[in-house]
Amino acid sequence: MIGVAVLGSTGSIGLSTLDVLARHPERFRVVALTAHRNVERLAEQCRRYRPQVAAMADPDAAARLASLLGGMPGAPEILSGVEGLEQVAVLPEAGYVMAAIVGAAGLRPSLAAARAGKRVLLANKESLVMAGALFMDAVADSGAELLPIDSEHNAIFQCLPGGFRAGLAKVGVEQILLTASGGPFRDWPTDRLATVTPAQACAHPVWSMGQKISVDSATLMNKGLEVIEACWLFGTGPERITVVVHPQSTIHSLVQYKDGSVLAELGNPDMRTPIAHALAWPERFDSGVAPLDLVAVGRLDFQAPDPARFPCLQLAFEAARAGGSAPLVLNAANEVAVAAFLEGRVDFPGIARVVAETLQSTAIQSVEGQGLEALIALDQQARATAEQIIVDVPG
Ligand code: NAD
Ligand code: MG
Numbered sequence: 070m071i072g073v074a075v076l077g078s079t080g081s082i083g084l085s086t087l088d089v090l091a092r093h094p095e096r097f098r099v100v101a102l103t104a105h106r107n108v109e110r111l112a113e114q115c116r117r118y119r120p121q122v123a124a125m126a127d128p129d130a131a132a133r134l135a136s137l138l139g140g141m142p143g144a145p146e147i148l149s150g151v152e153g154l155e156q157v158a159v160l161p162e163a164g165y166v167m168a169a170i171v172g173a174a175g176l177r178p179s180l181a182a183a184r185a186g187k188r189v190l191l192a193n194k195e196s197l198v199m200a201g202a203l204f205m206d207a208v209a210d211s212g213a214e215l216l217p218i219d220s221e222h223n224a225i226f227q228c229l230p231g232g233f234r235a236g237l238a239k240v241g242v243e244q245i246l247l248t249a250s251g252g253p254f255r256d257w258p259t260d261r262l263a264t265v266t267p268a269q270a271c272a273h274p275v276w277s278m279g280q281k282i283s284v285d286s287a288t289l290m291n292k293g294l295e296v297i298e299a300c301w302l303f304g305t306g307p308e309r310i311t312v313v314v315h316p317q318s319t320i321h322s323l324v325q326y327k328d329g330s331v332l333a334e335l336g337n338p339d340m341r342t343p344i345a346h347a348l349a350w351p352e353r354f355d356s357g358v359a360p361l362d363l364v365a366v367g368r369l370d371f372q373a374p375d376p377a378r379f380p381c382l383q384l385a386f387e388a389a390r391a392g393g394s395a396p397l398v399l400n401a402a403n404e405v406a407v408a409a410f411l412e413g414r415v416d417f418p419g420i421a422r423v424v425a426e427t428l429q430s431t432a433i434q435s436v437e438g439q440g441l442e443a444l445i446a447l448d449q450q451a452r453a454t455a456e457q458i459i460v461d462v463p464g
Contacts, residue, residue, distance in 0.1 A: 072162040074101035074122075074349075076154060076178050077169035079110040081279045082192045082218065085340045086167045089356055090346060097348070101157040102145075103170070103178075106130040107397045112137045113399065115145055122146045122160060124153035126174065131306065151177055156183040165348065168193045169218070171281050172404050172449055180204055180441065186211035188345045192218040194269035194298040198400045200444050201301035215302070216410055221247050221295055224321035224334035229303070237305050246323040248315040249374065250275050252287040254443065259378050265417035267410065275318040275338045284407045288420050289374060293385020294403075297396045300389055307389040312382065319361070327399055336361050358427035378420040384428065394447050395433045402427035402449035406444070409459050422462075427455045 073090060077083045083104075090097045098333065099118040104111040106127040115123050115138055123138075123145040125131040131149030139145045166182035167190045168175060175193030182189045184207045191197070197204055208215045217223045220453055225245055233240050253274055254262060271283040278286070285291035296310050321343075323333040336342050337358055339394075345356030363447055376383050381403070388395035405415040406423035409415045414425060431454055436444065 070098050071096060071164045071317040072100035072160070073097050073165045073167065074103075074157050074160055074163035074182075075167045075169065076103045076158065076175070076182075077100065077171065077193075078102040078114055079104040079107040080169055080171060081277065082169035082340060082344070083167070084191075086169065087114065087345050089341050089345045090118075092355055092357055093348075100162045101160055103154055103157055105170075105174075108133045108137065116141065119143060120145050121162065122148060124148040124157045126150065126154060143404045150457070151159060154178040155181045158187070159185040162301075164188060165376075167188060167344075168196065171195075171279055173199060173401065176200060176445075177441070179289060180395075183207040183213045183215065184211055186213045188214040188216065188347075188349075190216050190218050190344070194219055194294050195400055195404075197234060197298045197301045198294050200441065201297070201396070203439070203444065205301055214349055216303055217298075218340070218343050218347055219295060219298060220340065220343050222299060223346055225299065225303065225307035225324055227334045227346065228322070228324040234304060236313060237303060238308060241327045242309070242324055243303070243327050244325040245303065245310045246325060247292065247295060247299060247310055248318070248320050248322050248332050249289060249292040249312055250286065250318045251314040251316055251372075251374070252289065253316065254287055254378070259379075262378070262417050262418050267413070270410070270417060274316070276340075280411060281404070281407055284410060284420070285403070288381040288417070289379035290381035290385060290403050290407075290420070290424070292374075293382045293388075294400065296382075296385055297389050307386055312374050315376050316370055317366060317368075319366050319369055345439055381424060384421065384424055388428065391433055393433050393435045394431075395428065395435070397447055398428055398431050398433065398451040399424060401448045402455040405452050405455035405459070415459055419459075423455055423458050426458045426462075427451060430454055430458070 101122040102120045103124040108130050128149040135147045158178040165188040168179040169192040174198045179196040270287040318338040320333045325331045341356040341360045342358050388399040402424040406420040
């Protein structure tokens with residue numbers, strides 16, 4: 070029986086994870102669940118999955134959860150705050166940790182799980198964008214098993230031979246081809262993008278996801294963050310990564326080899342596939358996802374991303390090339406800009422503007438040897454800069 074802690078259990082990835090776990094009760098036991106402040110949903114999950122620990126980032130929400138579950142026999146121990154999330158990530162009973170908190174808030178607990186040598190199922194790509202070197206060093210030092218949940222990275226992982234960590238060139242890889250759906254505005258005239266509403270940006274044509282990643286998918290910043298994530302996961306520079314727009318999202322990504330072979334992973338766009346892959350690895354088991362019907366899919370289309378429509382992708386490539394603190398600044402500015410867009414404080418093209426200006430106003434520095442606290446301080450500074458830019462030039 071493997072104990073699993075699900076960080077961010079009330080979100081889109083969290084729900085899909087619980088769905089897969091419930092299909093294999095003989096193999097897994099849910100030992101901990103966490104959420105930000107969705108008390109009702111976490112309480113319901115606690116009643117169903119009976120974890121030994123439940124944590125809420127928000128202390129008031131944790132208190133409400135405690136009173137809701139007070140009378141329940143075998144009620145979980147309730148923890149709160151960032152410390153509570155970190156405690157869950159290192160729980161001795163949890164062999165596997167699903168890191169599915171959204172944004173920079175996921176860094177501390179994801180890193181704690183990596184340091185504790187867990188099997189880390191990493192959905193929280195922002196951890197690697199912010200602290201890639203620190204994170205990968207922690208994995209190497211502790212012997213943690215890092216398995217990518219992001220569908221593209223999970224696909225690439227599946228298309229690479231064992232031993233790829235010694236270097237992609239050594240295993241004959243020429244390019245990683247990262248597919249992108251292109252989001253809801255792939256075909257919109259560029260001059261209409263200023264009219265985009267949060268509801269339109271969150272209505273992804275293929276995937277059903279949390280709000281932040283949905284907006285990131287619409288700007289293609291999600292693909293940009295994924296380029297940086299891929300660099301860390303697969304030990305390469307951005308020059309070995311090409312982004313291809315593929316609207317059907319049937320091919321989740323590809324690996325091109327020296328001899329001309331291109332390996333791809335295909336399937337229905339449902340996150341339960343990469344989640345089941347990472348839970349069962351190196352075996353395979355049922356995920357609940359319907360088999361792919363190629364005839365129903367009919368055709369697979371590909372195009373190059375339009376740099377004028379998607380400046381965020383370019384900004385992320387530049388940050389990846391610059392290295393140092395640039396990806397961290399990019400991520401922080403993007404989180405602030407997306408939140409401001411969702412609140413109606415900047416328009417849709419304003420997201421890229423805020424990120425670009427934050428990068429321009431910040432001195433990019435080396436992060437070699439920097440610890441977690443130093444990185445978090447840089448993240449806070451970049452957030453303050455981005456907020457100031459939004460106040461100075463409202464979109
Ligand atoms: P979501 O918004 O649906 O859920 C986020 C979860 O994190 C919730 O449980 C929420 O309670 C928790 N959370 C939010 N803020 C928090 C905070 N400050 N402290 C502690 N917990 C907090 O997001 P999602 O779509 O499930 O995405 C989660 C992560 O997975 C993101 O990093 C995203 O980029 C990545 N991801 C998601 C998908 C997808 O299909 N949804 C695909 C690939 C990668
Ligand atoms: Mg993805």
